[in-house]
Amino acid sequence: MTSALTPVPERDDTPPQSFSTSAWGLIKPYWVSEDWKAAWGLLVTIVVINLLIVGFNVWFNSWNAKFYNALQTKDVAQYSHQLLLFSAAVPFFIVMAVYRTYLRQMLEFRWRQWLTTRYLRAWLGEAAFYRIERDRLADNPDQRISDDLQSFASNTLQLTLGLFSTLVTLFSFITILWTIGGALTMHLSGSAWTIPGYMVWAAGIYAIGGSYIIHKVGRSLISINYQQQRVEADFRFGLIRVRENAEPIALYDGVRTEHAGAEHIFGRIRDNWWRIMKYTRRLSVVTTFYAQAAIIFPFVVAAPRYFSGAYTLGILMQIVDAFGTVSGSFSWFIDNYGSLVSWRATTNRLREFTRVIQSTHLREATSPATEHGGINLHYVDSDSLTTSDLELALPNGTPLAAIADITVKPGSRWLVRGPSGAGKSTLLRAFAGLWPFGDGAIDVPVGAHTMFVPQQSYLPIGTLKAALAYPAPEETFSDEACRDALRLARLEGYVERLGESTHWTRVLSPGEQQRLACARILLHKPDFLFLDEATSALDPANEANIYRLLTERLPKTAIMSVAHRESLAALHNEVLDIERADERAAA
Ligand SMILES: Nc1ncnc2c1ncn2[C@@H]1O[C@H](COP(=O)(O)OP(=O)(O)OP(=O)(O)O)[C@@H](O)[C@H]1O
Known part of the structure; x- marks a missing residue:
């Protein structure tokens, strides 16, 4: 007997394309789909709002200087004027901040809806769901369609828009900090050393150094958190199986075995939770220190020039504000470390699933008559x-x-x-x-x-x-x-x-x-x-x-x-x- 149909391929978890190529392959279709007008329209609006918010922050930074200078010089007229300006600007900022989130959520959902319709059609169409189970081609398609598509759309947008805003903010505030911070001249062993834009260097070194230490201390938490999600899911699934099979378990009098099984899985939850607590405590020491030091650090760095009379109090406050923004922007990568890791994992799961539902094997097996033999x-x-x-x-x-x-x-x-x-x-x-x-x-x-x-x-x-x-x-x-x-x-x-x-x-x-x-x-x-x-x-x-x-x-x-x-x-x-x-x- 000859079986001309290609046997079911072994599961191959190594994706054939590079990560960036197939991640782009997952992202691109929506932006050129029939929904492209709404998608691009919303995206451009959100980008414009983001730029306006950065603009507001830049304005607010210079407002700081004027406000604190008014306080220092006890200039009541200027003080009242600045307060009035601030009160007028705040509603504008609130509207922008609210609509940035609102429109992003709208775009996120449209994208998710488009992806879900497409994946549901591929999964349920021509009984592909049956072939996937029969040949065990992919695990938990339900989770991929319900959870992974949602977090893919949401994380891709949040990370991209976040990175964009951070870059624009960084560029704007580096310019401010460089200009108003000025250069620091130090006299060492008889010769003078000048560091131009020294506040920018200080912010960069502070944020990158801090991020590196936080990454070293906290990176184990990522895999431990993933492990926690898995054991929690196993525990829940075990309990659902008891519920679904209540009668046979009761008839077999298998309740003791089930109880022991549930306790055993819960033991894994407990052990992992202790590890989470241990690492979180260690991480908290570093992050709290980092956050507390960040309050005082810019004052310390700016002090030599302030006391030499190069800065007024207003300029000092403006520098402190710009310093916080620049060091915050430099920390983007570390702040979004968890989201980036989870985005990568989701993308990997989705591209594997996409490969399965697009595979020739699945299409051959779902068509009633094949050109390649088989039945x-x-x-x-x-x-x-x-x-x-x-x-x-x-x-x-x-x-x-x-x-x-x-x-x-x-x-x-x-x-x-x-x-x-x-x-x-x-x-x-x-x-x-x-x-x-x-x-x-x-x-x-x-x-x-x-x-x-x-x-x-x-x-x-x-x-x-x-x-x-x-x-x-x-x-x-x-x-x-x-x-x-x-x-x-x-x-x-x-x-x-x-x-x-x-x-x-x-x-x-x-x-x-x-x-x-x-x-x-x-x-x-x-x-x-x-x-x-x-x-x-x-x-x-x-x-x-x-x-x-x-x-x-x-x-x-x-x-x-x-x-x-x-x-x-x-x-x-x-x-x-x-x-x-x-x-x-x-x-
Ligand atoms: N998806 C699958 N992958 C691999 N082997 C399979 C799969 N489905 C069925 N088989 C195997 O095919 C063989 C025939 O199964 P089938 O269910 O047709 O038997 P059956 O004659 O109906 O048996 P019974 O009378 O016990 O119901 C079995 O050895 C089974 O293990």
């Missing part, structure tokens, strides 16, 4: 479903089972038999176009309505009518038709509860869920019905009733049942036996 599903103008030379294989190419050529005619009833693990469910997946691994062809009548019913049907959380109508919207069927279907499936007790909304998988017994699936079939009236152990939870009388109903009510529907019970043979008129390829070879 070809064709839609043909016929009323019967046929297979020819069909061979099933595992995703890694290992042969699973060879299927005899069959023709499933309207109204025929096929029983698929074979030992556990032979490939019976896999055959149904191949009919559904979800299993491309193997060889041969399946011809499906074009436009035929097919329905696949597994052992445990999916019941959405919502009204009973929605669960019954799934996957169609609940308005598709009248209440009367739904009530009839429930009565026929022997679910009379639920006839009056159509509008009741609950978690139906928890309310209905497994047998009732299978009867609900039967009622669903009666409503949908498929042309081809595939039942995979769909009546396994029913007693023989109920099982016979379901088959009788299906035959009477849907006489033209072709039924193919996968089942182990011998009694079912009497309810079918054709048999397909499946044998595992390795067992056949061994025999």
Whole structure:
């Protein structure tokens, strides 16, 4: 047997493109999308507001000089004038600051919304979500779509806009500090040394030196914080699993094991938390010292010139303000260290996910017929479903089972038999176009309505009518038709509860869920019905009733049942036996 379809690739976590190329690949599409006008419009407005705020800060800096000089010279008229100016400028500043955040949040959400729509389409479209789980191509797609997209849009904007503002601020205030700070002349061993713009150098050395020490002391916290997020997530997931599996755990009396497991994971939370506390204490010593020293440091550096009479009090206050702004700007990198690290991690996760949803393998596997071999599903103008030379294989190419050529005619009833693990469910997946691994062809009548019913049907959380109508919207069927279907499936007790909304998988017994699936079939009236152990939870009388109903009510529907019970043979008129390829070879 040849399996021409490329086997599922091993998971490869090393991205093929450089980080900056693929990060740009994630950023760019939105800015050239159909939303580009709104996106660029908002971005330009935010940039303009940022520039106005920097302008305000520059004005405020020179205001400092005038205000403190007025105080020093006890000039009441000038003092009142400056107060008036300040009061007039403040509302303008408030409006700018409020709208900077408001518009950034608006842009962030638009970007996130655009990304989410795109990723949802790629993930849910053509059943890619199923292939990703089946072949374990990416972990937690839900987290990537809900959390990562949000933090990607938000962090990219905040970091870029923050860096832009910081650079403009730095440039403006370096100029001020350089000009008003002037040069410092020192006399050392008989010769004079002049340092031009010495306050700028002092601010740079102070901020860069401080940032370096903070980075050295605090960098371990980044990985410890990540570890904390992971253990917290494990703990939460463990508790959710207990909640979801409450009944089996209680029946197995597994509560002690679960309790011990939860305590164990919580122990990891506790151990990591102690490490967080230890490192935070160490970091707090340095950051508090840095912040306290920053209050006094510019006064100390400016003191020689102030006492020599080069500065007035106003100029000194202006220098102190400019010094704080320049050293603050120099610390941008260290202040945003955590955000930068988390942005990088998010971007890595997203580019890996993007690579998976764009991979050729996924597209080949999601298209009904491939050009490259594998199982070809064709839609043909016929009323019967046929297979020819069909061979099933595992995703890694290992042969699973060879299927005899069959023709499933309207109204025929096929029983698929074979030992556990032979490939019976896999055959149904191949009919559904979800299993491309193997060889041969399946011809499906074009436009035929097919329905696949597994052992445990999916019941959405919502009204009973929605669960019954799934996957169609609940308005598709009248209440009367739904009530009839429930009565026929022997679910009379639920006839009056159509509008009741609950978690139906928890309310209905497994047998009732299978009867609900039967009622669903009666409503949908498929042309081809595939039942995979769909009546396994029913007693023989109920099982016979379901088959009788299906035959009477849907006489033209072709039924193919996968089942182990011998009694079912009497309810079918054709048999397909499946044998595992390795067992056949061994025999
Ligand atoms: N996504 C997958 N990746 C790898 N192997 C898989 C995957 N899905 C199924 N298999 C393997 O394919 C084989 C056939 O599985 P299948 O579910 O078709 O068996 P089955 O005949 O329906 O068994 P049972 O009667 O026990 O339900 C099994 O060995 C199973 O482990």
